[in-house]
Amino acid sequence: MRYFTAGESHGPELTAIIEGVPAGLPLLAADIDDELARRQQGYGRGGRMLIEKDRVRFTSGVRHGKTLGSPITMLVENKDWKNWQTVMGAEPVEEKQKKMRRVSKPRPGHADLVGGIKYQFSDLRNVLERSSARETTMRVAIGALCKNLLKELEIEVAGHVLEIGGVRGTVTDDLSFTSIKERAEQSEVRCVDSSVETQMKQVIDQAKKDGDTVGGVVEVLVNNVPIGLGSYTQWDQKLDAKIARAITSINAFKGVEFGVGFEAARLPGSKVMDEIVWSKETGYKRSSNHLGGFEGGMTNGMPIMVRGVMKPIPTLYKPLKSVDIDSKDVYKASVERSDSCAVPAASVVAEAVVATEIAVAILDKFDADAFDRLKAEVGRYRTYTQEF
C-alpha cells in the first residue's frame, strides 16, 4: 500500500490517494468522519477548528460500502476556503492582490524561512500553506481506513496524552487497553489520568494568556499484533524504524521512544529484557513489555508501545524576534491565527500514522488482493505462531 496527500491549508480541499488496499474491505465515509472529528477536538485549539467540520468524500475506489482494490481517492473540503479565494486561488491576480496576506517575517520554529530560501519564494505564505498541520487531516483519514482494516483483523490502536507543558499523568500498570482507550476519549486533553486534567488545562490557559504555547508527550498502544511484522534482515525493513519515522513526520514531533525508551540508558539489562514464557493456550508471551513490542525490528506479539514528543506550537501571539526578508531589519515574527496547544489532537494523528505503518506491514507480508483471503491468511498465520 502506498499513499500521497495533497492540499494547502486554505486551499479549496485536501486530497489523499491510497493504492494497494485489498478489495472487499468494508469502508464507510462515516468511519473516516468519526476519526476526523476526533482530531478536531482537544483542549487548546485555535479558531480554525470552529470553522472546519471535516467530512470525507470518496471519489474513487469504493463501491456500495466496500473497497474495489483500485486507488481510493478521499477529499475533505476546507470550509475556510471561501474566505481565502483571492489569496489562495490558482488563477493569476493583480500585483496589489498578490500582497494580500503576504508573509515576510518568518516565524522561528515554523517552516517559513527555510522553505522560502529553498523554493525561492518572496511570499512565505507559499511555505506555510503546505507545511501547516492541516495536512494531518488526510493522514488521519488514511489512518482511519487502516484502522478499519486492522479492526477486521482484531488489532486495536489507542492513543492518549501523557504530558502537557511539564504536567505528567500517571498510567498505572493495572489499566487495561480498553480502559485507556475509553478514558482518553472522555478527557478534553485525552489524558487517562483524570487527576491532572485540570492542571493540564490551566497550563494551556496560562500559555494562551501569556501569548505563549506548550508541547507534550503522546503515547500509542497497539493490541493483538501478529508476531513477526517487519524484518531484521535489512535495515529499512525494521518496523520500529518505520514507526519512528512516521511519528517524527508529524508536524512539531521531535523524538520517539519504545517501551521503557530513553530510560533504558539508566537500567541494567535484567530490568530491560522481557522474559519469555510459554503455555499451550497462548504460545509464547513475555512476562513484561519493557521493549514496547519490538525485537530485531519485528513485532514480538506484545502490545506495541510508542511515545512521541511534540514541541510547543511555533506561532506565538507574543512573537519572538525575526528578520523581515525584504529589508533584513529586525522585526517581531508574523502572527497567524494559531493553536496554543495541539498535543491532544496530535495524539489522534499519532494513532493514525502508527495504524498506517502496521497496515502496510500486514499488506506487505500476506496475500492482500482480496480482503477475505487476507483475513483467512492472517488467521492461519496466528495459529502457526501459536503452535511454533
Ligand SMILES: Cc1cc2nc3c(=O)[nH]c(=O)nc-3n(C[C@H](O)[C@H](O)[C@H](O)COP(=O)(O)O)c2cc1C
Ligand atoms: C495537530 C497540529 C496542530 C498544529 N497547529 C499549529 C498552529 O496552530 N500553529 C503553528 O504555528 N503550528 C502548529 N503546529 C505545528 C506546525 O505545523 C509545525 O511546527 C511546523 O509545520 C514546522 O514543522 P516542525 O515543527 O516539524 O519542524 C501544529 C501541529 C499539529 C500536529
Ligand SMILES: C=C(O[C@@H]1CC(C(=O)O)=C[C@@H](OP(=O)(O)O)[C@H]1O)C(=O)O
Ligand atoms: C488547520 C489546522 O491546523 C492548523 C495548523 C497550523 C500550522 O501552522 O500547523 C496553523 C493553524 O492554521 P490556521 O491559521 O488556518 O488556523 C491551525 O489551525 C488543522 O489541524 O486542521
